[in-house]
Amino acid sequence: MSHGLQWQAGGNDGRMSIGFERVGESPVLTTLFALLYYVAFAIFAGGVAYRIWEYWNTPKPANIPTTPQPITRLGVAWRMFKEVVFFESLWKGNKWIWIFAQLFHASLWLILIRHARYFLDPVPTLVALAQPFGKYAGLTFVLGALGLLARRMFVPRVRYISSPSDYLMLLLFLGIGISGLSMTFVNHTDIVAVKAFMLGLMTFNWQPLPASLPLVVHLGLVALWMIIFPFSKLLHAPGIFFSPTRNMPDNPREKFHPVPWLPPVDQVEYDPPHGS
Amino acid sequence: MSELEKNPDTAAEELPPEALEDPLYFDPEPKEGAAAHIRSFPAAPEFQEALGYPGERPENWKEVVLDKMQDLRGKFRSFRLFLDICVKCGSCTDKCHYYMGTADPKNMPVGRQDLLRSVYRRYFTLPGKWFPSLVGARELTEEVLDEWYTYYFQCSECRRCSVYCPYGIDTAEITMAAREILDSVGVGMKYTNEIIGKVFKVGNNLGLPKPALESTLEDLEEEIEEDTGVKVRLPLDEPADILLVTPSADFFAEPHIDGLIGYAKVFHATGAKWTLSSYASEAANFAMFIGSYENMRRVALRIRKAAIDLGVKRIIIGECGHAWRAAYQFLNTLAGPFDFLDPNYPVPQHICEYTWDAIQQGKLRFNKEENDFYKMTFHDSCNVARASRMGDYPGGQFDIPRNIIKAVCNYYYDMPEGTIKEETLCCGGGGGLLTDDLMELRKKGGSPRMKALKHVAEEHGVNKMAAICAICKTQFSKIMPYFGFAMDDIMSVHQLVSNAIVLPGSIQEKELMEEEQEEKTPDAAE
Numbered sequence: 041m042s043h044g045l046q047w048q049a050g051g052n053d054g055r056m057s058i059g060f061e062r063v064g065e066s067p068v069l070t071t072l073f074a075l076l077y078y079v080a081f082a083i084f085a086g087g088v089a090y091r092i093w094e095y096w097n098t099p100k101p102a103n104i105p106t107t108p109q110p111i112t113r114l115g116v117a118w119r120m121f122k123e124v125v126f127f128e129s130l131w132k133g134n135k136w137i138w139i140f141a142q143l144f145h146a147s148l149w150l151i152l153i154r155h156a157r158y159f160l161d162p163v164p165t166l167v168a169l170a171q172p173f174g175k176y177a178g179l180t181f182v183l184g185a186l187g188l189l190a191r192r193m194f195v196p197r198v199r200y201i202s203s204p205s206d207y208l209m210l211l212l213f214l215g216i217g218i219s220g221l222s223m224t225f226v227n228h229t230d231i232v233a234v235k236a237f238m239l240g241l242m243t244f245n246w247q248p249l250p251a252s253l254p255l256v257v258h259l260g261l262v263a264l265w266m267i268i269f270p271f272s273k274l275l276h277a278p279g280i281f282f283s284p285t286r287n288m289p290d291n292p293r294e295k296f297h298p299v300p301w302l303p304p305v306d307q308v309e310y311d312p313p314h315g316s
Numbered sequence: 317m318s319e320l321e322k323n324p325d326t327a328a329e330e331l332p333p334e335a336l337e338d339p340l341y342f343d344p345e346p347k348e349g350a351a352a353h354i355r356s357f358p359a360a361p362e363f364q365e366a367l368g369y370p371g372e373r374p375e376n377w378k379e380v381v382l383d384k385m386q387d388l389r390g391k392f393r394s395f396r397l398f399l400d401i402c403v404k405c406g407s408c409t410d411k412c413h414y415y416m417g418t419a420d421p422k423n424m425p426v427g428r429q430d431l432l433r434s435v436y437r438r439y440f441t442l443p444g445k446w447f448p449s450l451v452g453a454r455e456l457t458e459e460v461l462d463e464w465y466t467y468y469f470q471c472s473e474c475r476r477c478s479v480y481c482p483y484g485i486d487t488a489e490i491t492m493a494a495r496e497i498l499d500s501v502g503v504g505m506k507y508t509n510e511i512i513g514k515v516f517k518v519g520n521n522l523g524l525p526k527p528a529l530e531s532t533l534e535d536l537e538e539e540i541e542e543d544t545g546v547k548v549r550l551p552l553d554e555p556a557d558i559l560l561v562t563p564s565a566d567f568f569a570e571p572h573i574d575g576l577i578g579y580a581k582v583f584h585a586t587g588a589k590w591t592l593s594s595y596a597s598e599a600a601n602f603a604m605f606i607g608s609y610e611n612m613r614r615v616a617l618r619i620r621k622a623a624i625d626l627g628v629k630r631i632i633i634g635e636c637g638h639a640w641r642a643a644y645q646f647l648n649t650l651a652g653p654f655d656f657l658d659p660n661y662p663v664p665q666h667i668c669e670y671t672w673d674a675i676q677q678g679k680l681r682f683n684k685e686e687n688d689f690y691k692m693t694f695h696d697s698c699n700v701a702r703a704s705r706m707g708d709y710p711g712g713q714f715d716i717p718r719n720i721i722k723a724v725c726n727y728y729y730d731m732p733e734g735t736i737k738e739e740t741l742c743c744g745g746g747g748g749l750l751t752d753d754l755m756e757l758r759k760k761g762g763s764p765r766m767k768a769l770k771h772v773a774e775e776h777g778v779n780k781m782a783a784i785c786a787i788c789k790t791q792f793s794k795i796m797p798y799f800g801f802a803m804d805d806i807m808s809v810h811q812l813v814s815n816a817i818v819l820p821g822s823i824q825e826k827e828l829m830e831e832e833q834e835e836k837t838p839d840a841a842e
Contacts, residue, residue: 094396095393095396095397098389098390098392098396098397099392099393100392100393100394101391101392101609102645102650103645104645104703106475106478106479106486107702107703107704107738108705108710108711108738109710110710111708111709115710123482123484127482129479129480129481129482129484130405130407130480130482132480133408133411133479133480133482134405134406134407134480137405137406137407141405191406192404196345196346197344197346197406197410197421198404198405200346200409200421201404201409201421201426201427201430203404203450203451203452204451204452205450205451205452206404268443271441271443273402275400275401276401276403276482276483279400279401279483280484282393282397283397283398283401283483284393284394284397284484285394285478285484285485285486286483286484292645292646292649293644293648293664296648296649296652296653298649299609299650301391302609302613302650305617305651305652305653308613308617310617310621311617311618313594313595314525314594314595315525315526
């Protein structure tokens, strides 16, 4: 993987900065990453679609919202909106987690919007306008992830419920965030070439990937993130929309929800009365 | 406070000073294994078989467990989704009253879920198959099964955790599934399963046959007549408009029975034609606790049959928390549709909805002074609060019982925020744990509620707590003495109604009229 890659200490002027510089392109690296991204995207898209199909097709045999729950579909959509955007239940549960989670997720949205410029040509106005916000969102993203990591490490209750994968997941995000930030704030990558590479992937007309270490790390970790998404707790993102305690209107008296695997009520036998 | 210390024989539990500042205070440090020794009695084979489960653990139990998990995964979206999507954020970790009371981390909601999630991951997910130790996956062993039995019978399925979960993950769903899995290999709990068997055989949890019910109801009629001078009927198995299905504890236990007297007086005062049924003499449905839809349906169908046989137009459920959930969320689903009933009324209806309607229509007359000894607070029962509704708007389940209490009592104070309404604390005895073999757990799980009550007792001099749940009432009357309260400091909401109601033609009405006369006489003299 180091073929065509070189890193050098930046600045001999006495400042303690270390940077990376692109020194060229490598056909091997380009091929490797092109294939990696096809595979990663296929696993991500196919996997998430499969999970959604699974959730969609698994029955909700009874009406079990956590009440009080709105009675109408529209009301439920509003509750879901508040849940997805404002993390309403988490707010009730724990303010610290809420702060770090909001930092993390809101930043993630801005970052994703900012990154749309690599896939869209011409760049839409909204994406262009989001650029400065997205840039600093990288910092708050890392801050949020660090906060969540600190809670995981130092709050005994949260440490108790954490598996190695829970730490690794946060480290993965930190790796993505820090490698990305290093390209924004420390040592720029040839983003025109990156965009050409991405557009090339989408049009099956491969373009060379700049051989820069932070970029390779960044893209590698993002691909890993896409691959593990459908097999991990990252499924909370599509999953929340399917959560039966949140997405069902509170209407069991008004609407008949039969249990799909039980015979209809006119085919049942009743217990005999006592003493008969 | 002096009112509260009327039980000097029982030492009140010592609380740190912080506890009095913060009604939800507890030491949140997990202590591993702190509740591992608390185990309920397992069910004997005959009680398992009566419910359609094997009596003993089969040779191939591992296979059966995994097959059952596969089966539940296909039948319940909650089970599959909740096991998949938990991110281990920690929001729920300090919310379970059993964790607050025992500090055992396996009683943290997510800790409890993980007992099963770890096995699910090992056998049903790729990362768990490939990298078990990385994702906290583990083999299914005898010790795991044992641990499931211990800790899934330390959950009251109260759904408090679900309120604080950003995805609404409801540990109750996991607990129900776990109990169903355990039952499928013959590992059941004595208390719940024996009781379900009694309902199948006799018709109610207490095993009261029709003659016993008849004589109880006759006694109550006599008692009411003595107290009021009015002949109030408690009909059994009579054709009527309204079928009242109430927890069988209402026929037997204190303060439940005073609630039953209250329902009867309300029906009498509204001129309703109502009846109880000996066949469906139980509103409770313990099959919900063990997550068995088949058994839950068998219990629910008794209500359907009684409604058909007695030719009623409406079904009303008495004061009981999980029974109201079983009725509200499950009766229609499992035993419906109820298209033969009067479509002008919801099926089923809660007795509080009925009473509140009657109050609003001015059909009931009260003398609130009868309850002036009491400074009331109200304990929201978990299943009513978080798994049902009353009235036609979300949150009616909080307002209607409070409205009734305020209509019949002069003094009412809520317990602190964070311990009431949707955030209410379980009594500690719900979910099928109301058994003496779990007394230690019941005390510890009830302690957060008791702290909240102490808070309001000190602040406002509250001396009685009302509830609308048979389990809450039994649990509190048992544990309150350990916390410096008296066993009769828990009351039924309809007991308060019963105290204050002025029935037409009653002694109370006459007394009131005489009082009014006396008040008028001096005026006339002026």
